Amino acid sequence: MAGELAFEAVDLSRTASSSDLIYGALRDAIVSGRLAEGQVLRQDSIARMFNVSRIPVREALGRLEAHGLAASARYKGVVVASMSPDEISEIFEFRAVLEPVVVERAVPRMSAADLARAQRACDAFAAGTDAARWGELNRDFHWSLYSHSGMPYHLSVVRNAMDRVERYVRSQLKLTSGMERARADHQAIMDACARRDAAAAAELTRQHILNAGTTLVAFIDAQKREGDGASEGSAGRGRRAGG
Amino acid sequence: MAGELAFEAVDLSRTASSSDLIYGALRDAIVSGRLAEGQVLRQDSIARMFNVSRIPVREALGRLEAHGLAASARYKGVVVASMSPDEISEIFEFRAVLEPVVVERAVPRMSAADLARAQRACDAFAAGTDAARWGELNRDFHWSLYSHSGMPYHLSVVRNAMDRVERYVRSQLKLTSGMERARADHQAIMDACARRDAAAAAELTRQHILNAGTTLVAFIDAQKREGDGASEGSAGRGRRAGG
DNA sequence: GCTTGCATGATTGGATCCAATATACAATAT
DNA sequence: ATATTGTATATTGGATCCAATCATGCAAGC
Numbered sequence: 001m002a003g004e005l006a007f008e009a010v011d012l013s014r015t016a017s018s019s020d021l022i023y024g025a026l027r028d029a030i031v032s033g034r035l036a037e038g039q040v041l042r043q044d045s046i047a048r049m050f051n052v053s054r055i056p057v058r059e060a061l062g063r064l065e066a067h068g069l070a071a072s073a074r075y076k077g078v079v080v081a082s083m084s085p086d087e088i089s090e091i092f093e094f095r096a097v098l099e100p101v102v103v104e105r106a107v108p109r110m111s112a113a114d115l116a117r118a119q120r121a122c123d124a125f126a127a128g129t130d131a132a133r134w135g136e137l138n139r140d141f142h143w144s145l146y147s148h149s150g151m152p153y154h155l156s157v158v159r160n161a162m163d164r165v166e167r168y169v170r171s172q173l174k175l176t177s178g179m180e181r182a183r184a185d186h187q188a189i190m191d192a193c194a195r196r197d198a199a200a201a202a203e204l205t206r207q208h209i210l211n212a213g214t215t216l217v218a219f220i221d222a223q224k225r226e227g228d229g230a231s232e233g234s235a236g237r238g239r240r241a242g243g
Numbered sequence: 244m245a246g247e248l249a250f251e252a253v254d255l256s257r258t259a260s261s262s263d264l265i266y267g268a269l270r271d272a273i274v275s276g277r278l279a280e281g282q283v284l285r286q287d288s289i290a291r292m293f294n295v296s297r298i299p300v301r302e303a304l305g306r307l308e309a310h311g312l313a314a315s316a317r318y319k320g321v322v323v324a325s326m327s328p329d330e331i332s333e334i335f336e337f338r339a340v341l342e343p344v345v346v347e348r349a350v351p352r353m354s355a356a357d358l359a360r361a362q363r364a365c366d367a368f369a370a371g372t373d374a375a376r377w378g379e380l381n382r383d384f385h386w387s388l389y390s391h392s393g394m395p396y397h398l399s400v401v402r403n404a405m406d407r408v409e410r411y412v413r414s415q416l417k418l419t420s421g422m423e424r425a426r427a428d429h430q431a432i433m434d435a436c437a438r439r440d441a442a443a444a445a446e447l448t449r450q451h452i453l454n455a456g457t458t459l460v461a462f463i464d465a466q467k468r469e470g471d472g473a474s475e476g477s478a479g480r481g482r483r484a485g486g
Numbered sequence: 487g488c489t490t491g492c493a494t495g496a497t498t499g500g501a502t503c504c505a506a507t508a509t510a511c512a513a514t515a516t
Numbered sequence: 517a518t519a520t521t522g523t524a525t526a527t528t529g530g531a532t533c534c535a536a537t538c539a540t541g542c543a544a545g546c
Binding site for chain 3: 517518519520521522523524525526527528529530531532533534535536537538539540541542543544545546
């Protein structure tokens with residue numbers, strides 16, 4: 001039997017197809033914010049970038065849409081999904097419901113090594129100097145706490161919710177001083193986990209997410225008002241990221 | 244302008260494509276349980292059923308997979324997703340977290356007419372004689388309470404969670420006396436909504452879902468043990484739904 | 487008897503081609 | 517001059533075709 005052999009086996013039937021790779025690349029680009037919201041995703045140009053035909057591109061775009069990261073209109077095309085402040089706000093409410101449940105379950109399951117890893121992620125975020133990576137580090141930290149929950153479905157849903165707002169979180173972290181608050185929140189959550197106080201970790205997580213959400217939405221509203229005011233004098237300046 | 248004309252206009256850019264229709268049909272068949280779990284979904288045979296080529300079928304299958312209703316292996320094919328008791332249990336835990344939040348938000352937003360409609364759905368479930376429709380009526384009732392929450396993202400996530408376990412709920416409702424308990428639970432939730440006690444409605448919903456989950460998992464475990472015992476005598480009888 | 491190697495058919499993944507639709511722009515009428 | 521209509525091009529949705537991979541069966545060798 002192969003099960004007893006001394007090498008690592010991988011499930012070859014799960015290897016990535018072209019459309020998997022394209023999906024992953026587009027997904028990362030959208031989540032990270034490198035693709036602006038509303039940006040149209042032309043099948044042909046993407047196909048040329050990856051040196052493939054449009055077929056795998058279409059499958060990738062379909063999956064993006066299924067995950068809510070893109071929106072399509074028949075015969076018109078697919079565009080990067082955009083979210084209204086209300087929608088962003090709802091996502092944070094949603095996360096504030098789920099993520100505490102996940103940490104609470106994870107805390108008693110974390111080993112000392114797990115805690116050490118989480119603390120390292122926490123430190124990495126706190127020490128991060130590259131603003132472009134704050135979003136990534138922020139996510140790493142939260143994920144280091146959640147991943148031991150033993151709740152794979154919850155995690156997949158949380159991951160999707162995070163994906164949808166990640167771009168906005170990043171833009172905010174770069175442009176505001178929300179970092180300070182985030183650093184303190186993270187360490188408080190981390191401490192609660194370390195002293196095995198699951199309920200406290202959950203409540204702190206809830207507060208952290210709710211606060212991050214309201215701060216972010218306020219930031220976006222302010223940005224929007226500012227943008228509106230500026231563009232009132234010069235018509236047709238609304239569009240930002242062209243082709 | 245067309246906006247003032249006397250006929251109903253529809254957004255043609257949102258009309259369904261072939262793959263949309265195929266996706267919907269497959270989705271319904273899976274959710275309702277008409278397609279057995281593990282059943283392989285051959286592109287060719289599905290394409291022939293719908294009189295189309297395999298292209299739209301593949302897109303539909305890809306979306307099924309993205310929604311977790313099917314699983315695929317490269318070059319092997321797509322199969323209807325199956326869930327372990329643990330996974331089913333997790334989905335119910337998940338629903339028990341989210342759905343109370345949704346009803347709680349919906350209660351103060353329901354008009355008298357909304358409440359009447361919900362009560363009708365509740366009655367329809369209680370009065371239902373056709374076991375095959377219980378699952379549907381059950382879902383209608385819950386949905387009649389949730390749909391006024393004004394939380395579209397929460398609803399979409401709840402809908403997906405419901406979809407994944409619907410088949411099992413149906414099989415259980417048909418074969419056990421869980422109906423009685425469900426009837427009572429539903430009316431209790433309904434009453435709490437009618438007297439505008441959002442917190443009670445939420446808590447009752449939580450209890451209802453948790454109870455339904457544990458009952459269902461126990462039922463499945465029992466079925467499984469029974470099946471194992473029976474098949475020990477006749478090898479190779481595990482497969483059920485062929486062709 | 488058991489394993490190995492290979493040939494064959496079935497099935498999927500992807501490329502290419504065609505039809506349906508939308509968008510941009512020129513032509514026309516009022 | 518402006519609004520409407522017709523036409524050309526770009527783009528998507530789907531059909532058909534080809535290549536890569538998998539599953540199965542059978543023969544050969546130990």
